[in-house]
Amino acid sequence: MGMLLDGSWVNDDPEMTGQGGTFQRPHSTFRAAIGDADHPAEAGRYHLFTAPTCPWAHRTLIARRIKKLEAIISVTEADQPKHQGWTFSDGIDDLQPVNGKLYLHQVYSTVVPDFTGRVTVPVLWDRKTHSIVNNESSDILRMLDSAFNDIAPASFDYYPAPLREQIDALNSTLYDTINNGVYRCGFAKSQEAYDAAFDALFSALDTLDDRLGRSRYLIGDQITECDIRLFTTLVRFDAVYVSHFKCNRNRISDFEHLGQYLRDLYQTPGFGDTVDMPQIKRGYFAEHRHINPTGIIPQGPALDFTAPHDRAQMSSAA
């Protein structure tokens, strides 16, 4: 995958393996917020660099869509093979492609010329100060819920005050066992690390399946941040994680409720319309040569998230 070392791109992978062969995801570096003194909410000022394959970046695209921020926050998506990390055909302002390529590492080293670390999406870019506001998807997801409320058309609140404690508690389980859990299976370097991640993942999915037998969404009748976070993993699961990351006890479509729930969300504006399945598959199977050396992208499975689902009857209002 490569990284920046003192502002220069190196193709070596830093060690992301901890004790016992477990996969460890590094922390994000830029953690400012829209709404703080330096970053007031303004239309046209902020830009998202994302990649269609990435489940973390996908969260921010869903939020942008469901909060109706398309005219307020612009987006470019990495659309080229990752020779030096994420690569874009389109530039923005003075960050323009050279020979048809703009590397995300150039965006990072524009801000911190001697930057050392991983170059990850999503990146929330400030066109006015020419800097990165934030590169942590959970922060960006959280800020998009309310930071633009004064200038964006009112839309629904996915982090409502009365549910915050429940949302925060569930988020942390979702992250450890599911969102990052699939990576902990796929990138494990020992049988023990894989087995532990696999058991935690499927036990969490069993618990959620049970929970979704009682309510339409993870927390009652309304879509919350937890559903956005779960969706980006579930929608990649059967096509990618089952085979590529060896998460193969069951497919999501085998669960009694999770498969129906996934279709329900997929058919909700902002969810399915932000999914680019061919690019998702390419991003994993063709790019992760350390676990798929041939780079061959499987043709299947046949998935139809647009098929009817039974979830509307779960709403207490129904």
Ligand SMILES: N[C@@H](CCC(=O)N[C@@H](CS)C(=O)NCC(=O)O)C(=O)O
């Ligand atoms: N904690 C970060 C993680 C983001 C992340 O790991 N993104 C991956 C893509 S799915 C990435 O950019 N990887 C490139 C790399 O690690 O070099 C977040 O949620 O924003």
